[in-house]
Amino acid sequence: MAFVVAEPCINCKYTDCVDVCPVDCFHQGANFLVIDPDECIDCGACEPECPTSAIFAEDDLPDKWAEYKELNARFAADWPVISAKSEPLPTAEEYKDVEGKRSKLIEKPG
Numbered sequence: 001m002a003f004v005v006a007e008p009c010i011n012c013k014y015t016d017c018v019d020v021c022p023v024d025c026f027h028q029g030a031n032f033l034v035i036d037p038d039e040c041i042d043c044g045a046c047e048p049e050c051p052t053s054a055i056f057a058e059d060d061l062p063d064k065w066a067e068y069k070e071l072n073a074r075f076a077a078d079w080p081v082i083s084a085k086s087e088p089l090p091t092a093e094e095y096k097d098v099e100g101k102r103s104k105l106i107e108k109p110g
Helices: 016-020 067-076
Strands: 003-005 026-028 033-035 055-057
Touching: 003 033, 003 067, 033 067
Parallel strands: none
Antiparallel strands: 003 055, 026 033
């Protein structure tokens, strides 16, 4: 089982999770992070570090964000690995608690 990044990350892209990950399983898009399910070792270190509570164990992923399991796997295959903490997006604080951000997801590499 892997962890999954869901909708709350869109337009925020905090990287506190990346900083604590013992493997290189995070990949970055223009305004979103994903976890490569083949690289994730299911350690759970990333989940409590996320300021937007966007990271879930696969089995705990809310039904409303079920598509993010597939999105994480698909985008991880194309997006570059991110292995160090960086500044969040300038829109992070504005979008941190916004719901319904799926339409804002940019499907391009970061």
